Amino acid sequence: MPIDLKTIAKTEQLFTPGHRACAGCGATIILRQVMETAGKNTVVCFATGCMEVVSTIFPYTAWDVPYLHVAFENAAAALSGVEKAYVALKKKGEIKEDINFIAFGGDGGTYDIGLQALSGAMERGHNLLYICYDNGAYMNTGIQRSSATPFGAHTTTSPAGKKIPGKLQWRKELTEIIASHNVPYVAQASPSHWQDLMEKVKKALSIKGPKFMTILSPCPVGWYYPTNETIKIAKLAVETKFWPLYEIENGVHRITVKPRKFKPVEDFLKMQGRFKHLFTDENKWIIDKLKEEIDRRWERLLKLEEAGL
Amino acid sequence: MKIVAKTANEAMAEAMRQINPDVVAAYPITPATEIVQIFSSFVHDGLVDTEFIAVESEHSAMSACIGAAAAGARVMTSTSSQGLALMDEVLYIAAGLRLPIVLCEINRALSSPINIHCDHSDTMNVRDSGWIQIYSEDSQEAYDSVIQAIRIAEEVFLPVMVTADGFILSHAMQRIEILDDEDVQKFIGKRRSPYNLLDVKNPKTIGPLDLQDYYFEHKYQEAQGMMGASNVILNVAKEFGEKFGRYYGLIEEYKLEDADYAIVVIGSTAGTAKETIDEMREKGEKVGLLRVRVFRPFPAEEIRNALRNCKKIGVLDRAEGLNAFGGPLYMEIKAALYGDKNLPEIFSFIYGLGGRDIKPHDIEETFKKIKDGNVEKINYIGVRI
Numbered sequence: 001m002p003i004d005l006k007t008i009a010k011t012e013q014l015f016t017p018g019h020r021a022c023a024g025c026g027a028t029i030i031l032r033q034v035m036e037t038a039g040k041n042t043v044v045c046f047a048t049g050c051m052e053v054v055s056t057i058f059p060y061t062a063w064d065v066p067y068l069h070v071a072f073e074n075a076a077a078a079l080s081g082v083e084k085a086y087v088a089l090k091k092k093g094e095i096k097e098d099i100n101f102i103a104f105g106g107d108g109g110t111y112d113i114g115l116q117a118l119s120g121a122m123e124r125g126h127n128l129l130y131i132c133y134d135n136g137a138y139m140n141t142g143i144q145r146s147s148a149t150p151f152g153a154h155t156t157t158s159p160a161g162k163k164i165p166g167k168l169q170w171r172k173e174l175t176e177i178i179a180s181h182n183v184p185y186v187a188q189a190s191p192s193h194w195q196d197l198m199e200k201v202k203k204a205l206s207i208k209g210p211k212f213m214t215i216l217s218p219c220p221v222g223w224y225y226p227t228n229e230t231i232k233i234a235k236l237a238v239e240t241k242f243w244p245l246y247e248i249e250n251g252v253h254r255i256t257v258k259p260r261k262f263k264p265v266e267d268f269l270k271m272q273g274r275f276k277h278l279f280t281d282e283n284k285w286i287i288d289k290l291k292e293e294i295d296r297r298w299e300r301l302l303k304l305e306e307a308g309l
Numbered sequence: 310m311k312i313v314a315k316t317a318n319e320a321m322a323e324a325m326r327q328i329n330p331d332v333v334a335a336y337p338i339t340p341a342t343e344i345v346q347i348f349s350s351f352v353h354d355g356l357v358d359t360e361f362i363a364v365e366s367e368h369s370a371m372s373a374c375i376g377a378a379a380a381g382a383r384v385m386t387s388t389s390s391q392g393l394a395l396m397d398e399v400l401y402i403a404a405g406l407r408l409p410i411v412l413c414e415i416n417r418a419l420s421s422p423i424n425i426h427c428d429h430s431d432t433m434n435v436r437d438s439g440w441i442q443i444y445s446e447d448s449q450e451a452y453d454s455v456i457q458a459i460r461i462a463e464e465v466f467l468p469v470m471v472t473a474d475g476f477i478l479s480h481a482m483q484r485i486e487i488l489d490d491e492d493v494q495k496f497i498g499k500r501r502s503p504y505n506l507l508d509v510k511n512p513k514t515i516g517p518l519d520l521q522d523y524y525f526e527h528k529y530q531e532a533q534g535m536m537g538a539s540n541v542i543l544n545v546a547k548e549f550g551e552k553f554g555r556y557y558g559l560i561e562e563y564k565l566e567d568a569d570y571a572i573v574v575i576g577s578t579a580g581t582a583k584e585t586i587d588e589m590r591e592k593g594e595k596v597g598l599l600r601v602r603v604f605r606p607f608p609a610e611e612i613r614n615a616l617r618n619c620k621k622i623g624v625l626d627r628a629e630g631l632n633a634f635g636g637p638l639y640m641e642i643k644a645a646l647y648g649d650k651n652l653p654e655i656f657s658f659i660y661g662l663g664g665r666d667i668k669p670h671d672i673e674e675t676f677k678k679i680k681d682g683n684v685e686k687i688n689y690i691g692v693r694i
Contacts, residue, residue: 041509045376056517066506069516070375070402077369081334081376081384084360086507088331088382091358095507117372120365 003037003198011036012064019062021054024227026218026234027106027133028054029191034102034131037201040065042100043082047075047109050140051133073113075103076121076130083126100205101128107148108138110214111174122181122210129204132174133217143222147172150242151293152286153274155222160277165286170293178212179248185211187247187256191218192234196245196256203247216243224273236268241298246305253304265291310492310553315485317448317478321387321413321471322347324455326357327493330411331382331500334362334373339425340475341389341415348387367392371399371410378408379515381505383459386410389475390417390431397435400468404439405531406516407503409462410469412440413455416576416627417475418663426664427475429575432604433628433637439531441469441538442605446561446579448473448483450602453555456493460545463501465538467531474577476664488553496552538606559608561600562615564590568597570679571619573612573642575601576627578660578667585672596676601638609645616646621654623679625690627661635687654682660690667691 014035021028027050035042046052046069055062056069070078079101089095103121105114110132118130137155138144145158149167154160158167179186184207189197197215204211218234220227237243238257242265245257266287269275278286315323322344325333333352335345352361360377364370367388378384388396393414403410418424419431432442441461445451451473458469473479488496504515519527539559550556563583565571574582579600589596599615601608616622624643626636634640635657643655658675661667671690678684 043380043506043509053518056514058517058519058523061514061517063514064512066509066512067514067516068376068379068506069518070372070406071398074369074372074399077364077372078376078379080362080364080369081332081373081378082380082506083376084332084334084362084373085377085380085382085384088358088360088377089380089507092331097509099507099509116365117369120369123365124362 003195003202008036012040014040014042014064015055016062016064018060019055020057021050022221024220024230026135026191026230027051029230030133030215030217033191033194033197034201035065037198038100038102038205041097042102045069045075045079045082045103047103047105047114048072049106049109051104051106053140072109074117075105075109075114077117079103079128080121080124080126083128103128103130105130105132106140107132107134107136107146111148111172112146119181122178122183122212126210127208129211129213132214134214135217135219135222136171137222139219139222148174151290152278154277155274165277165283175214175248179251182251183210183212185247185249187213188243188245189213190216190234190238190243190245192231193238193245193257200247200256222274225271229271233268233271236263236271239263240265240268241294242268244298244301246301252308253301255301255305265294310489311487313485313487314482315448316343316480316482317445317451317473318343318415318480319347320448320452320485321455321473323487324452325385325413326351327488327490328385328456328459328497329357330359330385332360332362332374332377332384333386334364334370334377335386336364336367336370336388336392338367338389338392340417340479341387341392341413343479344387344413367395368399371396371403374410375399375403375406375408378403378410378502379406379504379506381502381507383500384410385412387413389415390419393431394419394434397438400435400438400440403468405527407466407531407534408468409466409502411455411458411462412468412470414470414472415475415479416472424663425475427477427627428662428664429627430629432470432472436605436637439467439535440605441465441467441542441603443469443471443603444575444601445471445473445478446577446600448478449485449555450557451478452485452487453549453557456488456496457545457549459497461538461542464541465534466503467534467538472576477577492552496549535606539603539608542603557602559603560611560615561602563598563600565597565599565615567595569595569620570676571597571599571616571622572672572675572679573599573601573622573624573638575604575638578625578627581667581669582672585669588669589673589676594676607641607645612642612645613649616653617649617651619653621656621679621682623656623658623675625658625660625675629659629662656684656688658688658690665691
């Protein structure tokens, strides 16, 4: 049965209000959407980062499910241990319930410092879902570049300077990297398309084995936009092909949302201060290159989908 | 009970089989590789119920141990040297979260230069991480201490590392008394854990952010845990001794009672030292040995009582402090004795780095230097200068 608003409205909040996230934070919306789908029998493990910091300042917690935080780079490894403890104790009859295991990390904790632990957990085949909320920089420490930072973006360690206009490297295609681990389910989602996001979480949790999702997480502080435009920007990311919504189930690509009409990527870029410097004559080439790459990737996805790969 | 010939690696792996932990997450590293390897075959042959996680690094090994222990499981691992160094960050977290994890550590020198042989630089590097540290003189002790460590960890709620000297013990065959499986199970009892992350009906947040208002209190509690650990270690050792006939303390005194000159060592060197002392005693030399078995918590009072009547003491460190002052054991022994009225003279000796052998002759020479006061600020045994 598809997930609908009437059902969601009645769902208990497991990531509860009172946390200290910034106004307009995309990641908190993502956490609510994920947790409403996952339900009460879920154990969460968090990497150090924005969401960990804002949700569990002792003696308070925003979590109404069991929650573990260990360090920055090891959420996947720590949850591997939790999941194996579960297997061991269930085998001995000490636990009866079926439990979902979800690890969360930002793009710093996932694409960069936590990549090794993540890769290890995926390869070992643990029954867990790893979700990356990807806001494209180290927002917790003050907007430093990550390997998820988009081409051309300004961050505090890839500033739009007089000589070097922002980050001039491509973002890592982590979704494809994890898919190459031959795991049963990998997906990209956006909080603007909540139904798509929640269906993906639901599907992921119904599959046994390692699952991975990257979810675009607009950040008003790091992307430099007004706090009321989070969902609008997330939607534009999808409509401009900047953030394709797709899944790879048992190695087969499927684009889950295909906008009827695409918008130019400038619509997405111009709303954000981190791309402001691109709208000048001398930096126009960056937007051109970005467009070219976005189109190439979209075409590639279409071809993979058509070929049933 | 049965008598077998086993290396320390084999003996520690055997202890792990008998303990039959719920989860083991480990990564192989020389000279501790065999422990992981032997244990893997126990898992694959169905001799244990353990879920074994063959992780991709030691950092992930300890992280997975933390996750499993937080989930209420009985958890063990093994490592050495660089592996322990890579774990450093998460060792502190395991202790801070008060998780009763037991680690079989094989002492090996730290890089650089890279070296696979014994010294204590690896475990000295993490001496302030909140882990209880128990050093073994021989394989029997390594085996016995691993079994005791489960009880200690689950009573104090602090993790415990039991160490054995790389190659010297890890790869040397010794006569060992192995307890019966049922006796081990009876001795360790039912697991005790501080939390149960898997209790979804009573959700708890583990590992939250502490700021200025709580961090200090939690660290204080952790320190109190370490403070109370000595009694627990002694009680567990006493019970072990009464049941199985082998007694252990925080320290071991050897012919110290009337000794004018003493050396202090950690680990397998104690065996060589005892032999040498016996020979020197026959020649009428009043020499003795103090072996520190439990380095964390540091048994300062016991050490003070054992050494206070000596005239001169040489502390032999199998680790360089690289502080231009003295080895880590030396500094703490000296601090433990400070304030005594007739403070013995205490000298720092560094020996055996990177697996350099220490022989009876070296120990005799060291005693001679101590006696004659023929010493430098820091003395090196057996190094080409």
